[in-house]
Amino acid sequence: MIIVEGLSKSFKVAKRSAGVGQAVRALFHREYDWVEALHEVSFTIAPGEIVGYIGPNGAGKSTTIKVMSGILVPDRGRCTVMDRTPWLERIAHVKNIGVVFGQRTQLWWDVPVIDSLEMLRDIYDVPPKEYRANLKRLTEALELDGIIDTPVRQLSLGQRMRCEIAAALLHGPKLLFLDEPTIGLDAVSKIAVRQFIKTINGEKQVTVILTTHDMNDIEALARRILLIGKGRILYDGNLDEIKHRFTTRKTVTVAFREHPQTVLIPGTTLLSWTAERAAYSVDTLQASVAETIAALSRQLDLVDVTVDAPPVEELMAQLYQEYRI
Numbered sequence: 001m002i003i004v005e006g007l008s009k010s011f012k013v014a015k016r017s018a019g020v021g022q023a024v025r026a027l028f029h030r031e032y033d034w035v036e037a038l039h040e041v042s043f044t045i046a047p048g049e050i051v052g053y054i055g056p057n058g059a060g061k062s063t064t065i066k067v068m069s070g071i072l073v074p075d076r077g078r079c080t081v082m083d084r085t086p087w088l089e090r091i092a093h094v095k096n097i098g099v100v101f102g103q104r105t106q107l108w109w110d111v112p113v114i115d116s117l118e119m120l121r122d123i124y125d126v127p128p129k130e131y132r133a134n135l136k137r138l139t140e141a142l143e144l145d146g147i148i149d150t151p152v153r154q155l156s157l158g159q160r161m162r163c164e165i166a167a168a169l170l171h172g173p174k175l176l177f178l179d180e181p182t183i184g185l186d187a188v189s190k191i192a193v194r195q196f197i198k199t200i201n202g203e204k205q206v207t208v209i210l211t212t213h214d215m216n217d218i219e220a221l222a223r224r225i226l227l228i229g230k231g232r233i234l235y236d237g238n239l240d241e242i243k244h245r246f247t248t249r250k251t252v253t254v255a256f257r258e259h260p261q262t263v264l265i266p267g268t269t270l271l272s273w274t275a276e277r278a279a280y281s282v283d284t285l286q287a288s289v290a291e292t293i294a295a296l297s298r299q300l301d302l303v304d305v306t307v308d309a310p311p312v313e314e315l316m317a318q319l320y321q322e323y324r325i
């Protein structure tokens with residue numbers, strides 16, 4: 001569905017120090033710097049995939065999305081989305097894609113949401129019957145009843161984001177770019193947005209490219225991740241693989257009938273101990289979780305066992321450190 005090959009993009013940015021003197025000087029003598037936002041970026045994405053596009057601030061994620069959606073023209077490289085070059089065939093291209101920039105809005109601020117949706121219907125030339133069916137489906141799935149008649153500026157962030165997603169999907173695109181769709185949302189709204197993304201991917205096979213700093217979004221939605229840092233793709237693979245590679249420690253917590261003396265298990269570190277509860281950190285390179293639980297059950301009358309892996313957030317921080325980004 002998407003082929004990106006050797007994509008590079010640099011931005012020319014004006015350099016200027018603070019102060020009025022510098023501002024006047026800059027009128028006559030401007031100095032520029034070049035920022036390399038993308039360097040030889042390559043990847044392919046198949047229909048129906050949900051790909052988490054992650055990386056630290058300023059890594060080049062939004063720039064890639066802007067190139068793939070036809071907003072930006074790269075300096076070098078190839079990008080085809082459903083056999084079209086986005087920036088050369090913009091009108092045909094946008095009919096196949098939906099874009100949500102979490103920090104921007106595509107809805108008109110002062111008018112009720114429904115007016116924006118009708119405007120988008122006309123811009124995208126959506127046939128009336130299809131528009132009505134899509135609007136009904138999206139209103140139900142995103143619980144927009146009672147919201148779409150309200151001006152955008154009066155909506156809460158979570159309500160607006162649901163409307164943004166509806167606006168991006170109104171013309172039935174096959175590909176959805178989501179740039180930080182859950183930014184600033186409360187826990188309930190985040191779950192609702194994730195659930196909806198899962199549903200449209202499952203039922204309508206919409207391909208989703210998701211950029212986010214919320215690793216719970218990635219864990220909930222993406223099996224594959226693309227990691228970008230300083231404009232370069234550093235990792236393209238399975239999220240489970242990363243978990244496997246970086247998770248060398250697990251925490252086993254056990255509850256047991258009263259046992260006053262501590263129990264030590266080789267290959268583990270005792271993190272805490274009370275007469276009825278203990279937590280062990282298991283180094284999975286030295287001991288397995290199953291062996292640890294078996295050894296504990298031989299010495300203690302176990303009532304409950306839980307095993308925790310480090311959160312994905314922590315794994316990603318490790319990954320960013322490993323790649324020095």
Ligand SMILES: Nc1ncnc2c1ncn2[C@@H]1O[C@H](COP(=O)(O)OP(=O)(O)OP(=O)(O)O)[C@@H](O)[C@H]1O
Pocket residue numbers: 011012013035036037055056057058059060061062063064
């Ligand atoms: N229009 C522009 N003009 C100048 N520099 C730009 C422009 N857009 C992006 N950049 C620069 O390109 C680099 C990549 O920016 P980009 O917005 O793609 O990063 P990002 O990964 O989306 O970051 P974030 O997670 O903070 O949104 C940054 O150094 C940024 O300052």
